[in-house]
């Protein structure tokens with residue numbers, strides 16, 4: 001496989017020249033398991049790890065490699081390599097790290113399109129869909145909504161659902177599919193372009209791995225056998241994996257996510273709720289929270305029925321989450337800094353004590 005087939009482009013080549021990385025090989029991380037990464041190059045795949053220096057100086061998850069990254073590597077054995085640096089990323093999809101306050105988890109990098117998969121039966125949840133849209137929009141990744149398992153509901157039910165979605169979301173491509181009857185798979189394949197990278201996003205059991213198997217024509221990902229009692233499938237995908245499809249598209253599978261916490265530091269929420277944001281320009285107060293203020297254009301529109309009530313609630317919830325996350329990050333940074341100062345003082349004292 002050539003680097004171009006993996007998505008390599010002239011910007012990356014320019015960076016390689018500018019940074020004088022000629023002594024290293026270049027490759028893309030196609031899977032990740034704990035601290036080990038499989039890096040694919042034009043000379044094959046390498047089981048790789050990060051050089052110690054980078055590992056110990058990493059200040060956040062952003063300084064560590066992730067699936068989708070382009071990296072400079074040196075081979076030290078037939079199929080083993082060390083990762084020396086990470087090339088600049090054109091996009092990063094991330095969410096709030098579960099159980100680690102103020103920290104992010106990178107889902108994948110250098111993604112062009114996010115394929116947000118929700119199954120039409122149990123998993124479907126409008127608020128969660130908006131959440132994924134906000135994550136894509138914050139990452140500068142173009143979203144495509146994929147409704148899966150349509151074989152499990154009637155045409156009437158599907159129509160109702162599509163109507164409901166159109167009420168809340170517009171301007172986002174939507175494709176309905178079934179891995180069971182193969183309906184819509186051709187439409188999905190048609191939107192997948194050669195050389196561009198797509199990332200599957202969604203809860204566990206919505207059919208992401210089955211879909212990847214179908215459109216790649218290979219049994220790459222194990223899929224869980226359906227459990228009779230809960231109809232959710234076993235949790236199977238345990239790490240991220242990148243594959244190149246027959247049509248040249250590059251697809252990254254992901255373990256299902258139970259929580260999709262917002263870390264938005266840019267305008268992901270604003271882009272997702274652009275109707276609310278446009279209205280907010282007409283609020284009387286600049287710092288309007290769109291809840292109880294007099295002269296709030298958002299609340300006025302809400303009362304008139306011009307904006308969807310659930311969407312409004314979801315917007316406020318995500319905004320609150322974003323503010324809370326930002327303050328947790330600030331607190332964590334301060335703690336880290338204080339800890340650093342303490343260590344420094346301790347070292348100084350020890351030094352003085354020795355003289």
Ligand SMILES: Nc1nc2c(ncn2[C@@H]2O[C@H](COP(=O)(O)OP(=O)(O)OP(=O)(O)O)[C@@H](O)[C@H]2O)c(=O)[nH]1
Pocket residue numbers: 148149150151152177178179180181202203204205206207208209210211222223224225226227232233234235236237254255256257
């Ligand atoms: N009826 C029906 N079942 C499906 C469809 N697609 C997948 N399934 C079943 O749903 C279950 C879960 O599918 P997976 O592909 O493993 O789901 P996943 O999203 O990859 O799940 P994780 O790997 O846990 O993130 C499996 O038993 C599949 O056979 C579909 O279109 N229709």
Ligand SMILES: [Zn+2]
Pocket residue numbers: 280283284288289290291293295296297298299
């Ligand atoms: Zn307002």
